[in-house]
Amino acid sequence: MATQEVILHPASVVAELKKNDISHVVWLPDSETNFMYQLLTNEPTLDLVPVCREGETMAIAAGLWVGGKRPIVLIQNTGIFEAGDSIRGLGLDVNQPLVMLVGYRGWSRHGLTRDSAARFIEHILHAWGISYYLIETDDDADRISLAIEEADKTQKPVAVLVGTEFGS
Amino acid sequence: MIDNTDAVKLLDSKRNDAVFVATMNANNVNFGLPTVTSNEKLDFPVSGAMSKASNVALGLALAQPNRKVLCLDGDGSLLMNLGAMVTLTSKAPKNLVHILFNNKVYAVTGGQPIPGSEEVDWEGMAKSAGYAKVFSFDNLEDMTNGIDEALSAEGPVFVHLLVKPEIENTPVQFRTPAKRTVHTAIADMPETLGIKR
Numbered sequence: 427m428a429t430q431e432v433i434l435h436p437a438s439v440v441a442e443l444k445k446n447d448i449s450h451v452v453w454l455p456d457s458e459t460n461f462m463y464q465l466l467t468n469e470p471t472l473d474l475v476p477v478c479r480e481g482e483t484m485a486i487a488a489g490l491w492v493g494g495k496r497p498i499v500l501i502q503n504t505g506i507f508e509a510g511d512s513i514r515g516l517g518l519d520v521n522q523p524l525v526m527l528v529g530y531r532g533w534s535r536h537g538l539t540r541d542s543a544a545r546f547i548e549h550i551l552h553a554w555g556i557s558y559y560l561i562e563t564d565d566d567a568d569r570i571s572l573a574i575e576e577a578d579k580t581q582k583p584v585a586v587l588v589g590t591e592f593g594s
Numbered sequence: 595m596i597d598n599t600d601a602v603k604l605l606d607s608k609r610n611d612a613v614f615v616a617t618m619n620a621n622n623v624n625f626g627l628p629t630v631t632s633n634e635k636l637d638f639p640v641s642g643a644m645s646k647a648s649n650v651a652l653g654l655a656l657a658q659p660n661r662k663v664l665c666l667d668g669d670g671s672l673l674m675n676l677g678a679m680v681t682l683t684s685k686a687p688k689n690l691v692h693i694l695f696n697n698k699v700y701a702v703t704g705g706q707p708i709p710g711s712e713e714v715d716w717e718g719m720a721k722s723a724g725y726a727k728v729f730s731f732d733n734l735e736d737m738t739n740g741i742d743e744a745l746s747a748e749g750p751v752f753v754h755l756l757v758k759p760e761i762e763n764t765p766v767q768f769r770t771p772a773k774r775t776v777h778t779a780i781a782d783m784p785e786t787l788g789i790k791r
Contacts, residue, residue: 452653473656475652475653475656475681475685476681476684477681478677478680478681479675481643481645481646481675482646482649482675482677482678484643484646485640485643485646485649485650485653486650486652486653486656486681488650488653488780489615489650489652489653489655489657490653490654490657491653491657492653492654492657492779492780492784493653493654493784493787494657494658494784494787494789494791495653495656495657497653511643511644512643512646514642514643515642515646516640516643516646516650516776519642519776519777520642520776520777520780521780522780
């Protein structure tokens, strides 16, 4: 029996971003998205905006959006907890159609995780009424397009949980 | 110390077609930018998330590199998000001027002192964070004489203003509501900037 290769290549994600004319990636590195860095920095159509803390990302994205660009946020689930007030005030309250790619630290298909970052994240997204998609492999990458489409349609933030470390 | 209204009035008189991203006392409806603005369509009040005005301004400056963006920030706000100074300078937008209204207190919550308000060296912090030019004014005459150089310098520029505290002690729900809000700005600013969506 063939086993599915559970791996997500950065190129698959970048291809989705390019397909949707994303202009900026506002991000704070994390272990789940580590391998994205080189590819993002080498991609001429994407401007990388590194931040010092995750709550900055939604505010920078708001400025980019009002200024006519199409940003996306790339942070870890721990950063979602840190960024709560920004998501509320400059995401949900102002109807920003922002897709947040979120490294799903602690995610496991195999039993309960001990990592509270994983145990709480979906509950928090539910509490805020933020819909989300899960991606784990290259086959799932097109869910990024679905998330972008939903954000554009609803004019609300949408999350994409990245449930695996990127492969190189 | 500089009177808050005098500071925003002077900045507004120099704005040309600059976008103002304003927060806290600088955007107060009784004595801030809304009382003197000559072009409110280019005013972007950030009230939705305290401390994030400079981040919003950075995003706007990156999106609109040919337009000057002035962030009118507060000291309590900036201290809440101090890393934003480095985030901003790491992208080094030439068109961004970050203006700090330093009144040393949390004016909108009753005037409680801000931690370190007598010790913090804002000029030093801005220089260390990597701003291309740093200016500081503690009286209106010096500000009047020096603001042109600050606004015409290649950014990112940091301007420290020592302003008089103007204390509010009214619960938020009983204050005069702002006519122009973050929602208004988000709704109409793209069109003002000539952006088609």
